[in-house]
Amino acid sequence: MSVELLPDGRKRIRAPLSDEDVRQLRVGDVVLVSGIVYAARDAAHKRIIELLDAGEPIPFDPAGQIVYYVGPTPERPGHVIGSAGPTTASRMDRYTPRLLELGLKGLIGKGGRGPTVREALKRHTAVYMAALGGGGALAALQIRGQRVIAFEDLGPEAVRELEVEDLPVWVVNDCEGRDFYEQAVAPWRRDELLPEEFRLGTRP
Amino acid sequence: MGQVREVDAAEITRAVRELCMEINYKVPEDMVAAIKRAREKEESPIGRQILDLLIRNQELAAEGEYPYCQDTGYTVVFIDVGQDVHIVGGDLTDAINEGVRSGYRDAYLRASIVADPVFERRNTGDNTPAFIHTRIVPGDQIRIQVDAKGGGSENKGRHAMLKPSDGLEGVKRFVLRTVEEAGPDACPPGIIGVGIGGNFEYVAILAKRALMRKVGQPHPDPRVAELEAELFEKCNALGIGPQSLGGTQTVLAVHVETMATHIASLPVAVNIECHAHRTGTRVI
Numbered sequence: 001m002s003v004e005l006l007p008d009g010r011k012r013i014r015a016p017l018s019d020e021d022v023r024q025l026r027v028g029d030v031v032l033v034s035g036i037v038y039a040a041r042d043a044a045h046k047r048i049i050e051l052l053d054a055g056e057p058i059p060f061d062p063a064g065q066i067v068y069y070v071g072p073t074p075e076r077p078g079h080v081i082g083s084a085g086p087t088t089a090s091r092m093d094r095y096t097p098r099l100l101e102l103g104l105k106g107l108i109g110k111g112g113r114g115p116t117v118r119e120a121l122k123r124h125t126a127v128y129m130a131a132l133g134g135g136g137a138l139a140a141l142q143i144r145g146q147r148v149i150a151f152e153d154l155g156p157e158a159v160r161e162l163e164v165e166d167l168p169v170w171v172v173n174d175c176e177g178r179d180f181y182e183q184a185v186a187p188w189r190r191d192e193l194l195p196e197e198f199r200l201g202t203r204p
Numbered sequence: 205m206g207q208v209r210e211v212d213a214a215e216i217t218r219a220v221r222e223l224c225m226e227i228n229y230k231v232p233e234d235m236v237a238a239i240k241r242a243r244e245k246e247e248s249p250i251g252r253q254i255l256d257l258l259i260r261n262q263e264l265a266a267e268g269e270y271p272y273c274q275d276t277g278y279t280v281v282f283i284d285v286g287q288d289v290h291i292v293g294g295d296l297t298d299a300i301n302e303g304v305r306s307g308y309r310d311a312y313l314r315a316s317i318v319a320d321p322v323f324e325r326r327n328t329g330d331n332t333p334a335f336i337h338t339r340i341v342p343g344d345q346i347r348i349q350v351d352a353k354g355g356g357s358e359n360k361g362r363h364a365m366l367k368p369s370d371g372l373e374g375v376k377r378f379v380l381r382t383v384e385e386a387g388p389d390a391c392p393p394g395i396i397g398v399g400i401g402g403n404f405e406y407v408a409i410l411a412k413r414a415l416m417r418k419v420g421q422p423h424p425d426p427r428v429a430e431l432e433a434e435l436f437e438k439c440n441a442l443g444i445g446p447q448s449l450g451g452t453q454t455v456l457a458v459h460v461e462t463m464a465t466h467i468a469s470l471p472v473a474v475n476i477e478c479h480a481h482r483t484g485t486r487v488i
């Protein structure tokens with residue numbers, strides 16, 4: 001059981017996640033992520049896919065795991081890590097379905113995902129969550145350990161194993177194809193102030 | 205003619221270094237105030253929660269241990285060199301880059317620049333080169349403004365050569381479209397820098413320079429100031445809100461800069477600055 005329901009309604013998760021775990025996470029849920037997540041962003045994704053194409057082993061087994069799109073600042077002496085907020089997830093859209101096929105269950109970044117990823121999340125029962133974009137200093141406080149496990153030459157883009165404790169995230173795309181941004185923004189749009197093509201007709 | 209004043213390149217290096225080291229930890233006062241104002245005005249509960257977190261993030265970063273954001277940016281340097289200044293003891297560009305190199309290293313800031321865009325994309329390891337805009341101005345001083353510009357928000361900028369017949373309405377639609385498409389990716393709420401006029405390259409620099417104004421300070425031309433106020437209201441009417449989780453505070457300010465243009469053209473550019481607005485100025 002890797003999803004724990006907290007008394008205040010938030011959910012704590014810890015990899016490895018099963019399909020059953022993922023199905024308990026719905027758009028808008030506030031989730032606290034604990035345990036191991038793998039840090040990988042643009043250049044690391046590119047290399048991982050190249051390795052897969054070449055039939056070579058990749059730095060970690062994605063089955064049941066969570067990937068966090070982050071490139072931290074260098075840690076100061078005595079600190080585990082530097083600032084470590086999320087980077088834009090859609091830049092990984094091109095690579096993501098391949099990792100979902102291999103059983104990756106959770107993705108953490110910021111911003112929206114394209115239709116192909118949303119479809120793939122449904123097909124493979126996985127979930128995309130957003131951390132606080134630009135909240136790099138706060139995120140650092142939730143990280144207890146880091147270890148570079150591959151591609152050290154990429155500097156901030158190296159693949160890291162991070163140990164996190166209660167890193168807060170929101171479920172943006174769940175495994176049933178819902179999108180939290182669409183739902184969240186619509187009630188606040190003020191059509192009367194906007195040119196026609198921006199009106200959503202969602203407010204009375 | 206005034207006396208020529210000599211300025212040592214090392215002084216420029218020091219100013220750039222200090223600015224890089226400061227701004228990535230201590231968000232400028234006008235930005236702190238802008239986030240507080242947004243917190244007071246935000247109507248959505250989740251939006252208020254997000255703004256509270258951003259205030260905490262500012263406070264934590266200001267303690268000097270963790271940079272405000274892990275993306276410590278492109279280092280953009282605006283340098284206005286008085287025409288009565290003679291820079292001695294080194295090359296201006298090298299002096300600036302040395303300031304970036306040592307400032308980023310010693311303040312534990314992230315190296316986020318790759319040496320070429322499409323071949324190897326090898327990280328230069330020290331956040332150089334800086335992106336430098338130089339102007340020669342009257343006087344015997346050097347004014348240096350450094351901006352640590354986040355890549356996520358930079359990616360959401362747009363540029364278009366509209367037709368003169370598209371007019372002001374066309375410009376407004378373009379700005380709104382850009383802010384809407386940026387959505388959560390540009391880490392709202394931020395500042396929208398708009399350039400109108402000039403030519404293909406000038407309009408982008410206008411938009412970037414617009415971001416360098418004090419947050420929310422209106423343009424001195426009342427017609428431009430009125431356009432800024434209207435765009436501000438309309439961008440916020442999009443309902444995107446903090447982190448795009450819905451709300452009334454999508455942008456903290458819209459700054460517009462304009463200039464002359466060609467009879468055939470209506471260039472427009474939108475440069476988005478995220479809430480990680482990190483800038484500072486030194487005068488030598």
Ligand code: SF4
Nearest residue numbers: 134354356357391478
């Ligand atoms: S867009 Fe700005 S706030 Fe967001 S991650 Fe990038 S630099 Fe940080």
